[in-house]
Amino acid sequence: MSLERVRELLSPLCPAGDDPVALLVSVDAGSAIAEPLHRMLFAADQRLFPAPRHGAGPLPETLDDLVRILRPVELPQDRLLGLLVATCTLDLAYHVPVGPWDAQQATSVLTEVMSALGPDATWWSNCDFSHAEKWDDRGLPDAVASNPLTHHTFSHAFVGSGNDIVVTILAVGED
Numbered sequence: 001m002s003l004e005r006v007r008e009l010l011s012p013l014c015p016a017g018d019d020p021v022a023l024l025v026s027v028d029a030g031s032a033i034a035e036p037l038h039r040m041l042f043a044a045d046q047r048l049f050p051a052p053r054h055g056a057g058p059l060p061e062t063l064d065d066l067v068r069i070l071r072p073v074e075l076p077q078d079r080l081l082g083l084l085v086a087t088c089t090l091d092l093a094y095h096v097p098v099g100p101w102d103a104q105q106a107t108s109v110l111t112e113v114m115s116a117l118g119p120d121a122t123w124w125s126n127c128d129f130s131h132a133e134k135w136d137d138r139g140l141p142d143a144v145a146s147n148p149l150t151h152h153t154f155s156h157a158f159v160g161s162g163n164d165i166v167v168t169i170l171a172v173g174e175d
Contacts, residue, residue: 001116003029003165009109010167012100013088023088023099026168033124033159034066036168041066041149059148069147070159073123074130077114080123082139084110084158084169092154092173095140103138113167114160121162126155 007027014025026036041060060066073080085106091098101109114121126149132141149155154173159166 006116022172024170028166031161033161038063040170069126070124073125086139087171093175117160117162121160124159126157
């Protein structure tokens with residue numbers, strides 16, 4: 001599957017117009033995992049990253065900071081797929097449906113995207129899922145730790161790399 005096909009598949013998740021957004025998606029050529037996320041964080045407009053409202057600690061400022069924050073996602077493919085589906089279809093704070101897709105549509109598209117990246121794809125995140133003891137039927141763990149990426153209460157990034165394609169998904173949420 002080509003880079004352009006992956007972009008086409010994920011295009012419904014890309015923001016348009018002046019509506020506030022809580023999810024950004026990027027599909028890039030290459031294998032540098034942190035560069036697309038760095039562009040998202042530092043080239044994003046104020047619709048996604050307003051002035052700080054919280055006394056959050058230090059946030060990443062450089063590409064090297066992001067490389068240090070991102071850690072490999074070491075989960076079975078079905079669990080990873082569930083997390084990606086939940087990230088693209090549920091509000092991070094309240095876990096209510098958001099976005100253009102329902103879980104079934106997202107599962108279909110994201111399965112195809114994961115297939116395009118190939119069986120040897122690597123996935124990275126600012127989240128640590130190793131503390132989870134249970135996972136619900138929506139793909140959500142009962143515990144997750146994360147390193148903040150924005151001044152939002154919640155910010156989760158997933159970066160998949162394989163077959164010279166890098167898919168970056170960044171979601172933010174407020175409670």
